[in-house]
Amino acid sequence: MRILLVEDDRSLGQAVLSYLKSKQFSVDWAEDLQQARAFVATTHYAAVLLDLNLPDGEGLHLLPFLHAAALAENARPTVIVVTARDQVSDRIRGLDAGADDYLVKPYDPEELLARLRAIERRRGAQNSSVLQCAEVAIDLARESVRKGMSPIILTPKEWALLRVLASRPGQIFTRERLQEALYQWDASSDSNTLEVFISRLRRKLGSALIETVRGTGYRLLAQ
Incomplete structure (x- = not known):
């Protein structure tokens, strides 16, 4: 499963990248919206791990680009917002904007892994449905x-x-x-x-x- 990681914290981004690759996921890492848009324009992702606070804007601004890519690919990636914002209002706004899940920092990497494996199972089980x-x-x-x-x-x-x-x-x-x-x-x-x-x-x-x-x-x- 190919994943897009959108995270501007270099130490955290490197840690998540290394962890997911050790679990046999294929991962691209973008540190800002501009890089993320460039990745989305050329690559189809099954899942996107999306930070909200990015140097060039809010992470939710990437969602319209993901939806546009879904039109071309006839597929929509699962978007997990990963952020330090833990207010209920932030979660509701992210979900209403088109995100599928929400994970609050700091989080246990095993929890992230469980959610990604759940995505894999759903996609695999429904592959021809x-x-x-x-x-x-x-x-x-x-x-x-x-x-x-x-x-x-x-x-x-x-x-x-x-x-x-x-x-x-x-x-x-x-x-x-x-x-x-x-x-x-x-x-x-x-x-x-x-x-x-x-x-x-x-x-x-x-x-x-x-x-x-x-x-x-x-x-x-x-x-």
């Missing part, structure tokens, strides 16, 4: 969606819902189960929040793709 729903193709391994020939970009919250629905096409998922998928991003999520994100998915994927089962929940209709 492309679900065709009418003209929409959902690739769970690459976390990418195409409608016809056009790529569709989903937010992390939209992915959280679609991942559950696409895990068992045709099965009815209760509102409570789907709200659990949103709860990891926003502890205040309720039925109204769920309706909002179901509506967003329908606008992007097609109104007929997700069926409302009155009084119970929702299900994804697939071929």
Whole structure:
């Protein structure tokens, strides 16, 4: 698995680089946003370890470039924000901006390793799991969606819902189960929040793709 490490602290960056390489990961190291953008422009990464405080701007400014690269590669890397900022508001802002996970410094390298191995397992287990729903193709391994020939970009919250629905096409998922998928991003999520994100998915994927089962929940209709 290829990883992009974005870290401006040279001693920490070198330590993380050496550790991950000793665990057989392929790692590129960028010390600022400019270097990170150059790497993203030429290389596809399965995961990005992203510091927030960089010499030439905030790390979250890299996320639009990652999303643009996902369009070209038909794949989206998993972004783990790695930072000393430990406020809940910082975590929420990072996750809402498109990050997938959050790790607070200082951290145990074994914890980072466990998260990266979890990413590997998910990608490996779902390597061929492309679900065709009418003209929409959902690739769970690459976390990418195409409608016809056009790529569709989903937010992390939209992915959280679609991942559950696409895990068992045709099965009815209760509102409570789907709200659990949103709860990891926003502890205040309720039925109204769920309706909002179901509506967003329908606008992007097609109104007929997700069926409302009155009084119970929702299900994804697939071929």
